[in-house]
Amino acid sequence: MSLEISGLSFGYRTHSLFDGLTALPLRRGELAALVGPNGVGKSSLFRLVAGLLKPSCGTIHLDGHDTATMSERRRAERVFLLTQHTAMRATLGVFEVVLLAKRGWSGGKARPDDITRVERVLEELGIDHLSDRLVTELSGGQQQLVALCQALVRDPDVLLLDEPTSALDLRRQLEVMHLVRRVTHDRGIVTVAALHDLGLACRFADRFLLLHEGRIAADGPAREVLSAGATSNAYGVRLAIEEAMNGSLMVHADLLN
Amino acid sequence: MRAGERYRRRIFRNSMFVAGAFAALAVAVCIDVAIGPGWYSPLEVLTALVSPGSVEPKLAIIVWDVRLPVAVMAIFVGAMLGVAGAQMQTILHNPLADPFTLGISSAASFGAALAIALGIGLLPMGGSFFITANAFFFALVTSLVLFLFTRMRGVTVETFVLVGIALFFTFNASLAFIQYQSSEAQLQQIVFWMMGSLARASWTKIGICALLLALVVPLAWARNSMMTALSMGDERAASLGVPVVRLRLEMLTSISLLAATATAFVGTIGFVGLVGPHIARMLVGEDQRYFLPVSAAAGAILLSAASTLSKAITPGVIYPIGIITALVGVPFFLSLILSIRKETWR
Numbered sequence: 242m243s244l245e246i247s248g249l250s251f252g253y254r255t256h257s258l259f260d261g262l263t264a265l266p267l268r269r270g271e272l273a274a275l276v277g278p279n280g281v282g283k284s285s286l287f288r289l290v291a292g293l294l295k296p297s298c299g300t301i302h303l304d305g306h307d308t309a310t311m312s313e314r315r316r317a318e319r320v321f322l323l324t325q326h327t328a329m330r331a332t333l334g335v336f337e338v339v340l341l342a343k344r345g346w347s348g349g350k351a352r353p354d355d356i357t358r359v360e361r362v363l364e365e366l367g368i369d370h371l372s373d374r375l376v377t378e379l380s381g382g383q384q385q386l387v388a389l390c391q392a393l394v395r396d397p398d399v400l401l402l403d404e405p406t407s408a409l410d411l412r413r414q415l416e417v418m419h420l421v422r423r424v425t426h427d428r429g430i431v432t433v434a435a436l437h438d439l440g441l442a443c444r445f446a447d448r449f450l451l452l453h454e455g456r457i458a459a460d461g462p463a464r465e466v467l468s469a470g471a472t473s474n475a476y477g478v479r480l481a482i483e484e485a486m487n488g489s490l491m492v493h494a495d496l497l498n
Numbered sequence: 499m500r501a502g503e504r505y506r507r508r509i510f511r512n513s514m515f516v517a518g519a520f521a522a523l524a525v526a527v528c529i530d531v532a533i534g535p536g537w538y539s540p541l542e543v544l545t546a547l548v549s550p551g552s553v554e555p556k557l558a559i560i561v562w563d564v565r566l567p568v569a570v571m572a573i574f575v576g577a578m579l580g581v582a583g584a585q586m587q588t589i590l591h592n593p594l595a596d597p598f599t600l601g602i603s604s605a606a607s608f609g610a611a612l613a614i615a616l617g618i619g620l621l622p623m624g625g626s627f628f629i630t631a632n633a634f635f636f637a638l639v640t641s642l643v644l645f646l647f648t649r650m651r652g653v654t655v656e657t658f659v660l661v662g663i664a665l666f667f668t669f670n671a672s673l674a675f676i677q678y679q680s681s682e683a684q685l686q687q688i689v690f691w692m693m694g695s696l697a698r699a700s701w702t703k704i705g706i707c708a709l710l711l712a713l714v715v716p717l718a719w720a721r722n723s724m725m726t727a728l729s730m731g732d733e734r735a736a737s738l739g740v741p742v743v744r745l746r747l748e749m750l751t752s753i754s755l756l757a758a759t760a761t762a763f764v765g766t767i768g769f770v771g772l773v774g775p776h777i778a779r780m781l782v783g784e785d786q787r788y789f790l791p792v793s794a795a796a797g798a799i800l801l802s803a804a805s806t807l808s809k810a811i812t813p814g815v816i817y818p819i820g821i822i823t824a825l826v827g828v829p830f831f832l833s834l835i836l837s838i839r840k841e842t843w844r
Binding site: 291293313314316317318321322323324326327329330331332333334336337338340341342344356357359360363369372373375388391395 | 500501502504505506508591723726727729730731733734736737738739740741779783784785
């Protein structure tokens with residue numbers, strides 16, 4: 242039971258991003274951090290896996306099924322992408338927006354179960370008091386939490402989170418990552434989160450994937466990936482890892498000169 | 499109270515807004531039918547409506563062949579423009595988009611002018627439908643150009659709007675060119691056509707509008723959740739499994755038919771397609787289950803009220819509706835903006 246990416250090639254008109262990118266299978270119950278410098282293609286890789294972009298060649302298999310052969314609807318049921326930009330201009334209430342992720346496309350009324358589920362997720366992320374507000378009235382961080390609620394009510398097999406904590410305060414970052422880890426383990430789903438905060442990634446991710454120069458340049462536990470030269474090289478910084486008293490890793494970064 | 503309970507209340511409140519909007523529309527239509535150059539009491543008009551045989555033949559003709567077609571046409575055209583505007587604003591993520599800002603109505607005017615001034619018709623229809631058919635043809639071709647454009651790779655919504663605006667200017671320039679070349683009588687006819695008038699209403703045209711609405715409304719209803727999701731943005735909708743490209747094409751087809759038919763039948767009536775959806779958005783938000791019916795009702799009420807006013811300003815004179823719409827609509831719209839605060843949508 243896993244997500245497998247093999248031989249993936251993709252490029253935009255002016256430049257090629259991936260040329261035969263292959264990743265070792267991502268297993269259920271595993272929270273992976275996708276790291277790498279800006280513009281390396283993390284968001285594009287997510288869009289390819291979610292089916293929002295089509296690769297020029299290569300395959301993405303979910304539990305042995307090629308996602309290219311799945312219908313848009315089926316794929317969207319199994320893979321959910323939380324995009325990097327979560328700002329919205331629609332005149333919709335928070336509750337409606339979260340419920341949308343659960344409502345079918347046949348129109349009509351929402352099921353009572355779905356309403357209860359939305360209620361629970363809003364409570365879980367601590368934003369049930371915002372449920373009557375318009376999404377346009379919320380702060381960037383609150384909008385990000387609303388988007389996360391959509392991801393959670395959706396109940397996918399694969400959860401792709403593109404910078405899920407970029408607009409959140411310190412406490413919210415920790416709360417969200419705790420929740421994501423718990424959901425990943427408890428529901429046995431594959432979660433990949435693109436994160437710039439390597440310290441946060443170290444603390445919560447079971448596995449690190451370093452994306453650099455169109456391929457997975459390093460793959461493994463945090464300590465292994467961060468201490469290899471590939472990560473320092475990719476970011477163009479000097480990295481030092483230190484183990485804190487409680488056993489967690491701390492990352493120190495410095496410019497090369 | 500729990501969040502789910504509050505949501506249910508809001509949904510109920512929105513349903514009440516839909517019902518209220520249609521009740522207001524019914525009142526507007528009654529007033530529209532009751533008022534006219536010939537003075538009859540509301541009771542007489544009502545009797546003529548219910549049993550045309552029991553009133554004097556002249557009154558029955560006035561009510562059934564003059565006032566009612568105009569009143570019904572006002573509702574249908576208003577609703578068509580309201581729906582087209584709501585769909586346009588949703589698929590383009592642009593609150594300023596409506597079929598008119600994207601050149602569809604200019605194309606219809608150009609087609610009409612071509613028929614009036616040069617006698618050139620591109621559809622094999624003569625008689626009373628000659629000008630209408632030509633206007634419809636040009637409006638539809640313009641939509642088709644926009645439609646084909648969206649199929650090109652890498653075309654963003656912004657470029658789409660820009661192409662629409664470019665078409666708008668192209669047709670306006672071509673129209674001015676024809677006007678410059680026309681004789682005085684033709685020029686007058688073109689100007690009158692462009693002002694928009696419900697006097698051209700007939701039961702045949704009403705039948706065509708009803709048929710079109712019967713085709714478009716079920717499609718719009720079936721797509722309401724997808725359209726609500728689309729209002730969150732293309733990528734967000736796509737990640738929920740909405741086939742964004744296909745949905746946009748479907749809705750563009752619907753918009754094209756609605757706008758082309760409305761403009762071809764009654765001429766240029768701006769403002770309704772733009773403001774109807776804004777009124778709906780202020781009242782019920784963008785959940786399409788409520789947004790779409792309230793947009794339709796708001797468009798219909800605006801046009802119905804304009805129709806009433808076009809007869810009431812100067813007794814015995816019926817002004818072209820295109821002139822009146824904005825005059826009635828703007829004060830109403832402004833008063834709504836001032837009286838309704840953002841949070842009242844709940």
